[in-house]
Amino acid sequence: MDEPLLKVRGLSKNFGAVQALTDVNLDVPAGEVTSLSGDNGAGKSVLIKCISGIYEPDQGHISWEGRPVRIRNAHDSASLGIETVYQDLALADNLDIVQNMFLGRERLRHGMLDEDDMERAAAETLAGLRVTTVRSIRQPVGSLSGGQRQSVAVAKAVMWNSKLVILDEPTAALGVSQTAMVLDLVRRLRDQGLAVLMISHNLNDVFAVANRIAVLYLGKMVAEDNVTAFDRQSVVEYMTTGGLGVKAKAPNSQAGGVEHGAD
Amino acid sequence: MAPTDPGSGLAPSSSGVEHPDEAPVDLTAAPGAGAALVPPEIVAQTMREYVHGQFLRIRGGESGMLPVILGLVIMVIVFQSISPHHIFLSAGNIVNLFQQSAVFMVLAMAETFALLLGEIDLSIGYVGPVGAVIAVQLVQPTTTNWPWWAAITVALLACALIGAVQGTLISRLRIPSFIVSLAGLLIFNGVLLIVLAFGPFSGYPTLTGPQPNLRALYNLMWGHISPAEGWITLAVIVGVLGLSLSLRDTRRRRSGLVAPPVGLTVAKIVLMAVVGIAVVAVCNVNRAAVGTLEGVPWAIFIVLGVLGAWTFLLQRMRFGRYMYAIGGNPEAARRAGIKVTAIRTWAFVLCSFTAGIAGLLYASYLGGMSNNVNGGQLVLYAVAAAVIGGTSLFGGKGKAVHGVLGGLVIGGIYNGMYLLGLAVQWEFIVTGGVLLGAVTIDAVSRRAGGAGSV
Numbered sequence: 001m002d003e004p005l006l007k008v009r010g011l012s013k014n015f016g017a018v019q020a021l022t023d024v025n026l027d028v029p030a031g032e033v034t035s036l037s038g039d040n041g042a043g044k045s046v047l048i049k050c051i052s053g054i055y056e057p058d059q060g061h062i063s064w065e066g067r068p069v070r071i072r073n074a075h076d077s078a079s080l081g082i083e084t085v086y087q088d089l090a091l092a093d094n095l096d097i098v099q100n101m102f103l104g105r106e107r108l109r110h111g112m113l114d115e116d117d118m119e120r121a122a123a124e125t126l127a128g129l130r131v132t133t134v135r136s137i138r139q140p141v142g143s144l145s146g147g148q149r150q151s152v153a154v155a156k157a158v159m160w161n162s163k164l165v166i167l168d169e170p171t172a173a174l175g176v177s178q179t180a181m182v183l184d185l186v187r188r189l190r191d192q193g194l195a196v197l198m199i200s201h202n203l204n205d206v207f208a209v210a211n212r213i214a215v216l217y218l219g220k221m222v223a224e225d226n227v228t229a230f231d232r233q234s235v236v237e238y239m240t241t242g243g244l245g246v247k248a249k250a251p252n253s254q255a256g257g258v259e260h261g262a263d
Numbered sequence: 264m265a266p267t268d269p270g271s272g273l274a275p276s277s278s279g280v281e282h283p284d285e286a287p288v289d290l291t292a293a294p295g296a297g298a299a300l301v302p303p304e305i306v307a308q309t310m311r312e313y314v315h316g317q318f319l320r321i322r323g324g325e326s327g328m329l330p331v332i333l334g335l336v337i338m339v340i341v342f343q344s345i346s347p348h349h350i351f352l353s354a355g356n357i358v359n360l361f362q363q364s365a366v367f368m369v370l371a372m373a374e375t376f377a378l379l380l381g382e383i384d385l386s387i388g389y390v391g392p393v394g395a396v397i398a399v400q401l402v403q404p405t406t407t408n409w410p411w412w413a414a415i416t417v418a419l420l421a422c423a424l425i426g427a428v429q430g431t432l433i434s435r436l437r438i439p440s441f442i443v444s445l446a447g448l449l450i451f452n453g454v455l456l457i458v459l460a461f462g463p464f465s466g467y468p469t470l471t472g473p474q475p476n477l478r479a480l481y482n483l484m485w486g487h488i489s490p491a492e493g494w495i496t497l498a499v500i501v502g503v504l505g506l507s508l509s510l511r512d513t514r515r516r517r518s519g520l521v522a523p524p525v526g527l528t529v530a531k532i533v534l535m536a537v538v539g540i541a542v543v544a545v546c547n548v549n550r551a552a553v554g555t556l557e558g559v560p561w562a563i564f565i566v567l568g569v570l571g572a573w574t575f576l577l578q579r580m581r582f583g584r585y586m587y588a589i590g591g592n593p594e595a596a597r598r599a600g601i602k603v604t605a606i607r608t609w610a611f612v613l614c615s616f617t618a619g620i621a622g623l624l625y626a627s628y629l630g631g632m633s634n635n636v637n638g639g640q641l642v643l644y645a646v647a648a649a650v651i652g653g654t655s656l657f658g659g660k661g662k663a664v665h666g667v668l669g670g671l672v673i674g675g676i677y678n679g680m681y682l683l684g685l686a687v688q689w690e691f692i693v694t695g696g697v698l699l700g701a702v703t704i705d706a707v708s709r710r711a712g713g714a715g716s717v
């Protein structure tokens with residue numbers, strides 16, 4: 001296997017006496033969807049916040065395109081090409097789709113907002129993701145449905161030549177058809193060659209789009225492998241017990257993941 | 264992936280899973296997409312579609328400026344029919360109405376900066392007069408005798424400084440703006456009284472006198488341009504705005520973007536011209552009982568200047584975009600890398616600065632300053648004017664022009680009640696009722712789900 005886009009090795013993070021992450025390894029290759037699963041409190045959010053620069057890890061290192069990097073803040077991660085879509089989406093309801101997609105990175109012409117240029121670029125990005133609009137991308141985001149808002153947030157994340165898009169529970173609040181819409185979008189990101197790291201504990205979603213699955217249990221990475229090495233039962237086991245039952249039944253699938261034999 | 268996915272809950276969407284290219288995400292086709300909330304001018308291709316879209320929007324609770332325009336029409340009809348000798352729409356009274364409203368209009372535009380952030384600034388009712396009294400004191404020929412421009416500059420800078428201090432307390436120390444500015448209302452009432460007492464004027468420095476510096480301040484409200492200059496200025500304003508509107512449409516069409524229907528743009532320009540012609544024509548009528556008094560008052564141009572500047576700042580500049588973003592979702596703004604604290608502080612600076620301009624107009628209207636300033640009432644009228652005009656108290660929604668229209672309503676009530684000879688208590692009650700009505704519309708449209716467009 002080629003050098004993955006993002007490689008996390010031996011990452012640990014504690015908050016006072018609480019050990020949130022212990023010696024975590026993770027590979028996120030380009031052109032694939034990596035699903036990060038785990039029960040509540042397993043450390044999924046802490047891990048993505050370490051990758052996106054919200055937290056600085058206590059130990060361990062991260063390498064990006066084969067080079068070691070330090071990600072100290074959100075600006076560092078953005079300049080590497082890492083964009084994160086959090087569960088709350090961070091959209092301003094009173095602004096329209098274009099304004100939201102360019103928020104904080106507006107294009108100017110003669111010191112004024114270049115609305116036409118931004119509108120064209122936003123339309124191109126949306127069209128590239130096959131997020132089409134019958135009416136207008138000038139409607140306020142507050143008038144969109146949950147899945148549409150998620151799509152806008154994702155489109156906003158991929159606008160900036162990003163290479164890795166981290167999605168935090170993208171389907172948690174959505175109904176069936178909206179979920180399918182967002183999962184389609186995730187596949188399109190992958191098909192465009194982006195790396196996707198998706199937090200989800202909905203196994204339907206995980207098996208519908210993921211190429212790789214990584215499972216955290218109490219701050220430790222207990223399984224990481226291609227999706228074919230898992231079935232629903234084993235993922236549930238890893239999430240709930242850290243893989244005690246699976247180890248007995250299928251030691252190979254777990255060993256292959258944790259030891260990163262492919263490196 | 265399929266073998267590991269027995270009895271998937273995603274079955275209904277499996278066709279989309281297999282052929283992602285056939286299932287484009289449509290941002291507008293889904294139910295609940297709130298088509299009624301989409302501003303019609305951005306989607307309508309024809310005037311008919313525009314009118315229909317506007318109708319849907321209003322029915323959906325997104326009424327925009329319609330209530331204030333309806334309110335203005337009703338106010339004019341009522342006061343015209345019941346005012347003695349139908350004097351309300353006489354040329355003299357209309358000009359008088361503009362002049363009375365000018366202070367409310369500018370003060371409402373000031374308040375808009377706080378309201379857009381979801382904050383409030385109660386102090387401007389006295390911050391404005393403090394700026395005014397500084398200017399009035401500085402131009403007094405018997406004491407400091409500063410040139411008028413220097414006095415105005417210092418007065419406005421003092422207001423901006425006050426805004427910077429209050430804004431810093433609010434945005435950096437996270438003290439609620441309500442409390443900071445309520446304290447400011449008291450503090451600057453005191454400061455006003457102190458500055459008033461300077462000099463040999465027994466607390467009543469006036470602007471009456473032949474000295475050019477006094478005249479300059481006095482003329483902010485009472486000066487006017489000649490009728491011919493009025494027509495020329497109107498032609499220039501309508502020409503420039505009309506040209507820029509149609510140029511923008513042409514540019515958008517040429518680059519393949521959706522532009523508003525031609526009919527709408529033409530209608531806008533015609534409406535602008537008609538309103539302008541009406542205003543200039545009315546102002547050019549001789550309104551003096553004896554002698555000649557005609558022409559458009561400077562105050563109207565000062566209001567238009569503030570309106571133009573702040574509209575440009577809010578709609579065309581990055582700063583304005585960030586104001587709306589912070590008002591809509593401060594957390595999203597922060598994550599987008601916007602310096603939220605700095606923008607908030609600047610908003611209060613601009614609020615107090617604009618209040619200073621309103622204060623200068625106020626001093627000019629009164630022909631001087633005295634301790635007879637009711638700042639508490641002024642600021643409530645300013646908030647009322649902004650909200651009546653369509654600015655939301657909840658942040659993220661509002662424009663400078665809302666303050667101008669709302670200010671006209673407040674000024675109209677003030678003027679009409681005076682013409683009717685009603686005592687001041689009725690003015691309070693009616694204005695309060697109108698404010699309550701406007702806030703109700705705001706709250707109801709918000710609950711109806713309309714986050715609203717800027």
